[in-house]
Structure formats: structure tokens, C-alpha cells
Amino acid sequence: MDRYEPLKIEAKWQEKWEAEQPYRATEKPGVPKMMLAEMFPYPSGAGLHVGHVRNFTIVDVLTRFYEQQRMNVMRPFGYDTFGLPAENYAIKTGVSPKVATATNIANFRKQAKRLGFAIDWSREINTSDPEYYKWTQWCFLQLYKKGLAYQKESYQWWCPEDQTVLANEQVENGKCWRCGREVEKKKMKQWFFRITEYADELLDEIDALDWPEKIKTMQKNWIGRSVGAEIDFETTDGAPKITVFTTRPDTILGATFLVLAPEYPGLDYIVSDDCRDAVAKYKADALKKSEIERQENKEKTGVFTGAYAVNPATKEKIPIWVADYVLAGYGTGAIMAVPAMDERDREFAEKFDLPIVETELVDRDLYGTPKVTYKMRDWLISRQRYWGCPIPIAYDKDGNPHPIPEDQLPVMIPEVDDYRPDNSGRSALAKAKDWLKVEIPVTDPKTGKTHMEEMTRETDTLDGYACSSWYLWRYASPHDTEYAWNPEAIKYWEPVDVYVGADHAVAHLLYIRFWCKFFADEGFLPFREPIKKLIYHGYINAPDGKKMSKSKGNVIDPLDVINDGYGADTLRTYEMFIGPVELDAAWDPRSVGGVYRFLNRCYNLMTDKGKESAAACPSDTLRAAQAKSSRSAEHRATDSLPSSENCAIRHKTIKKVTTDIHKCNFNTAVAALMEYVNELYKVGATAEDLVVLAKLLKPFAPHLASEMLERLEADDEWPKWDEKYLVDENVEIVVQVNGKLRAKLNIAADDATNEDKVKELAFADERIQKYTAGGVKKAIFVPRAKLLNLVV
RNA sequence: GCCCGAGUGGCGGAAUUGGUAUACGCGUUCGACUUAAAAUCGAAUGGGAAACCAUAUGGGUUCAAGUCCCAUCUCGGGCACCA
Secondary structure, rough: OOOOOHHHHHHHHHHHHHHHHOOOOOOOOOOEEEEEEEEOOOOOOOOOOOOHHHHHHHHHHHHHHHOOOEEEEEEEEEEEEOOOOHHHHHHHHOHHHHHHHHHHHHHHHHHHHHOOHHHOOHHHEEOOOOOHHHHHHHHHHHHHHHOEEEEEEEEEEEOOOOOOOOHHHHHHHOOEOOOEOOOOOEEEEEEEEOOHHHHHHHHHOOOOOOOOOOHHHHHHHHHOOEEEEEEEEEEEEOOOEEEEEEEOOHHHHOEEEEOOOOOOHHHHHHOOOOHHHHHHHHHHHHHHHHHHHHHOOOOOOEEEEEEEEEEOOOOEEEEEEEOOOOOOOOOOOEEEOOOOOOOOHHHHHHHHHHOOOOOOOOOOOOEEEEEEOOOOOEEEEEEEOOEEEEOOOEEEOOOOOOOOOEHHHHOOOOOOOOOOOOOOOHHHHOOHHHHHHHEEEEOOOOEEEOEEEEEEOOEEEOOOOHHHHHEEEEEEEEEEEOOOOOOOHHHHHHOOEEEEOOOOOOOOHHHHHHHHHHHHHOOOOOOOEEEEEEEOOOEEEEEEEOOOOOOOOOOOOHHHHHHHHHHHHHHHHHHHOOOOOOOOEEHHHHHHHHHHHHHHHHHHHHHHOOOOOOOOOOOOHHHHHHHHHOOOOOOOOOOOOHHHHHHHHHHHHHHHHHHHHHHOOOHHHHHHHHHHHHHHHHHHHHHHHHHHHHHHHHOOOOHHHHHHHHHOOOOOOOOOHHHHHHOOOOOEEEEEEEHHHHHHHHEEEEOOOHHHHHHHHHHOOHHHHHHOOOOOOEEEHHHHHOEEEEEE
């Protein structure tokens, strides 16, 4: 007996796809292109999890959907391979990150192939491949040339566990995003990218993006533009003037004291001698305080500097204080306190008994110069770690940085025996003594002559986010040896039409926009936004609603689901059916069975009905006659004529599935297919029904659908619906009395828009007459809703 | 604390511009097939005997409210001393 055996069917088709590589993408001028990608995965040793499957399947459904509509589709794949997990694994086991990464990629690739994704496997990239990171270093050098990559000594977040600095975006609630350890502040000289240069453009262009509002809001908050003014306050005893930033320069009459951040750069020059010890102690305490302590305890603390400034508006002498409620990195690190207007200043004034003066407002521009500030800081990119892209810089004997010439790229990661950071703030790269030395050409400014000079390499590596800030462009020409991205290829394929992910709302998605704008300014990219549409999907949780985690032992392994006999098609279709794409969902093993039953029904429908002759939709003249026979259609009776009912439900389903996929309502698209199959079981399926079913099913369950189409001898071109088949000859009209449903009238379609006719039939109905005996005050007829409401 | 978003059967979730609430799936029950079970197929399934009552709670607008307005409660997310 011919049964649905998913593992057999899937093996057959995967073998075919592997041999034929049907999803190779090539530029076809004149054919509309569609480029889709997921946020590429970090290939962990644990292999694919169900979250990856959701992520990849969303991309796959859209890829196949557009491919079946004969657009020129590109769907590449890649791996984000630098980072701490591989390095920590190396420290623990001694296995080099390069080797472990290669093993993990091989496993990921194998697993992805078992899910039947329509990937162009010739466009596979890996950020730790020297062929790739050579160009990451090239990107760094472009930024360096324009002064957008620079070094600065400042207080930075330091993770004592991972022995590295972190970007602001990588500190979550005062803890390291990787290991969860509380971060500390450490003063270090570090590399930065000047993302703040693009703050305005990054902010202003958010609104036009076809991205989820949630992400757009998060990015806006992160950039955090405030419009205000800088105002200079002269000090009374010869110390340098203090510039404050305020959004309310109009409240200056109420400024009764100044407050400086503990890290305020010129603090030492301001403090009076008798207060020096107290201020030094306060500063030391403030730096020791962790971010968590600072957040949890918002009780105001502070100390008087012993110095005074002059309020330029009132000419009054006002005291200067130091307090950690003023942040060093924002504005100028100094504020004018207006306790009458500002809640925090008031709290501080009350605690330390400082004057609170009610204020009248003055003209905003009277005492200051307009100034815009941002919460966003420059992007700190140095990492004191081994397993990352080496920063292509060397230092001369005076410690001045020099870029590594482009023809010396890539700066390879040296092999070392011990991957541990050395506790001195330098990465394990510092242990590769030979590698550290490098000859760099230097041009003498006086003579114009170039000579080689021995220098010492930078031992920091780049933040992994730098590697993922340009990978979408590499997909356009993944093996190009001349360009990071080929100008012709990029012009054809990009920007990315649809990008799918579940993380990195501010970090990655902000960085990639920044690089895009920079490289557009440099003439390397013909667009300023890298991603047209973003789909940000929810997580899949364990059946109990909790996050899946190895330690809790509640992880569902997708390969187990497949190997249990359900197959990849069931897994994929289930994950699309599980709920709205943007919401988190809980795994339900029983619902997986429900989806399997559905696919099984599709298969059985085919084996029962596949032999039948194809039948197009009946012509209008035949419809009336066939409508009769469809009424009496036996269950899957093979001798009944193809009915107009089939035609109506077929076209209705085509329309529903097509529009749902366009709107990314994958769950209701699958539901519509289930309804269609249920209906076909009742009225009988024609070959045409089966072909349409297989075509619509293919994005979700490509193996089964391919099998069906092969047996039905049909291609997979996406079907179109015709509105004329969606109009029934009979229409149901709802009759309400006082808004309550009282009767449904089956009326010929031609009469359904005729108000008089509908009323006549309604009043003739005995179910209605019960309520209308006392007369009808008002009758509202809504043809659009096929509804008549009688008010009695 | 501030700013968003969401509360619908036993469960996951459907419902165009306000217009038949509960699509689809799970679960449950019954039936067919079978020595039996599984699988498959069919039927029923918000509550209530009924009138009726039900979309977190209480009001409001409307011929008509899950959908709009006001208040309250709960949950989720984001921001969190950003001057």
C-alpha cells in the first residue's frame, strides 16, 4: 500500500537538490530580483535548535514563494564564527577554535540540508575564514583613513570574567552579555568607530524603514537625541570655566548650583585644597560602584568641591558639587542644577540643603549656544581576545599607530598554544612573538622617501559585530578576490529585500546601517539603507513556556523530531503554524502530530485522486448544471463532475494563501490549506485541485509538494486566482433583530444587493416575524457585510 | 517611575474599513474499520434545560463593539538619574 513516508520522500529530494543545486542564483538583468537572508547563525557545537529552524524556515517560505512566482531569487547562507564560545572551548579543551569551528560548520551544513532549504550553497561564507576577514580588515582601514576608526583613552566597561572590554550595547543591566558577570569600569586606551558621526542620519531614516515598530523605537531610544544648549559658567577663583549641557536653557534663572560627574576631566583643577581629599575619596568610591549598585540605589550622593561658579544670568555665586547622578559620558559631564524645575536636582538640593529658587523662564538662546547631544556613544571595537579578526594596525617605537598596507592583508591570526588572555589587558595574540614583529613602509615627510620600519602589531581583535556589519554585501560576490563586494553584483542584488532574525535589535541592526551609510559616502555602495524589510520573529519556548536550555533539560532537538518519523516537512510546517511570526510560542508535541496528519491527508488525497483527469474551472455556461451535481457529491466520489464548489474554494484558497504569505501571516496560510484539504475530502478533489494544493504547499513542505507535483506531472509555478470564481451564485444574508442574529437567508447573488428584495424575504421569514410583530422602527441594510439589521 | 503592546473556549490561536465571535489545530467524547491496538475515516465539542449569557473588569458611543472612547486590573516588552 502506498503510504506517506516522509523520510523516504525527503531523502529522495534532498539527494536530487544536492546533485542539481537548483537554487544557484545568477544575475539576470531585467528580471526582478529578490534577495533574502536570515541573521546568520553562530554555529555552536550543539547544532541546530528549533529557533534556528523557525528563523531559516521563514526565509525559506518566502524564498520559495518568490521563486515560484519566477522572480530571480537569491538566498545565501553564512556562519558568524568568531567569538567567545569557541575560544572558551579552546581554553578548556585545547582544541583550536579554527578546528572546532570547521567541525561545527560541517555539522550545521549537514543539518540544514536535512531541512530542505532552498539555499544557494555556492554563496556560503564564514567570518573566520581569512578570505573573509581580509576584507573585514579592509573595511576597518577605510574607516581608519577617514578618521572614523580612532583610539581614545577613557573609562570603559571591562568584564573580569572574559578579560575584555565591551561595547555599551553588550552590557545588559550592568552585566556582560556573554557570561553574565558584573562589569567594571577600567580606564584604557581603546579603538572606536565614530558611529556618532551618523547619529542624525541613523535617527532620521528610521521612520521610512519597513521594520517592526518595536525595533524602530528601540533604535530611536538608543540614539536618544536631545536638543538643548551648552552654557559656559565662569569659576570664581581662576579655575577653567565649566560648560554644561541642558535641554532647558530657559530655566537658567533657577540654576542654584552646578554638578560635575566624578569622572569630569578637569575636576582636579576645580577642587579647592581643603576639599581635595573628600572629593578624591568620593571619586574613588563612585568608580568602584558597579553599574548595578548605581541603578539599584538611586539615593543621591555627592560632595562639595569647595569651588564656586557664577550664574551668567543672575550673576550670583553658586557652589560646584560632584555627584554620580551626573554621567560623565553624556553631554559635557556637567550640569546646571535647577531644583525648582528638575526632580533629581530638587532631591539633591533637599538632601544637601542647597537653595531652591522658583524661576521665571527666559529666552532659550540668551545665555547659551544651541547644541544637540545623543545618548549613543561611539562604538568600542577593541577586544582583548584571541578568536577574532586582528585589527590591521602596527605601532612604531614611539607608540604611534600605522595602518597595515592593504597589500599585506589579511593579517592572519597566529597559531598559539595557550588561548588564555594574559591578565595584563592583552590578548593571547601577544604570545606570538614572531607574529608581533612587522615591517611597515614609512614615508619621510621631509625627503618624501619611503623606507621599511619594524613595528609591533596591535594585539586586540575586532568586536565580532564588525564582521557581521558587512556580510550581507559579501553574499553578492562571496568569492571575489578583488573586492570586498563586487560593484556590479551589489548593484543588482542589494539592498537585501527581506532580512529575518530574532535578536540584535540595536547592536547589529544599528551597526550595519552605520557601515552602509559610511560606505555609501565613500562611493562603495549605491544605497544608504542595507535592509528594506525586517521580520523580527519570536522565540520558541519549551512546552511549559520556559526558555529552552540544556541545564533545564527541556530542549527539543529538531533532528529528533525529523528522525522520529515526522520528517522535515512536518517540522517546518508546524513551526510556521505555531502562531503569529512575531510572537513567542511554546512547543506543543501534540500539535506537531496534528500537522503531520494534515500532510498525511494531502498525500492520501493524491494517491486516491491522482489518476483523475484534469479539469479546469467550468465555464460560466456549465456552472449552473454542475452546481447541481456538486450538491449530491458523495465523499470523494470519483465519478462526480468537478464542481463549481471546488473552483470557488480553490480560488479562495489561492487568494488567502498568497495574501497571507505577503503579510507574513504564515499560521493562517497553513490554516487555509488545512481548510482546503478538509473541503476536498468532502466534495472530492480534481487533479487541478491537487496541483494547486501542491503548489501552495511547496513553500512550507517542499519535499512532499515536489513529490506530488512530480507525480501529477505539473510544474511549481505559483497559481493565480480569478475574482470571478469567488462569487457564489447563492449568498447568505444575515438578518439581525436589534443587533442579534435571528436568521440566515440563502439568496441568489443577483438579489443580495437589492435592499427591497432582501427586506421582502426577511419579513416573509417566520423566524423574523416572531420579533417584528410589533412593527419595525428602522432597517439597516449593509450589502458589503451581507447583513440586514432590524430595529424593533 | 516613564513609554509602548496585549488580555478571546480545557489549550495554541482566527476574525477586512465597527457588521454572522470562537476559523485552523490540539485535547476530549462517540461511532466506523480491526481478533485487538495503532493508523485512518466520520460525527460532536464556549456556558446554559431554556430564555438567554459569554472576547480581563466597570462605564460610554453606535442600528451594530473582540474591534472605537474613558477608568480600573493583570501580563509582556522597551527605557531607566541621559539634565
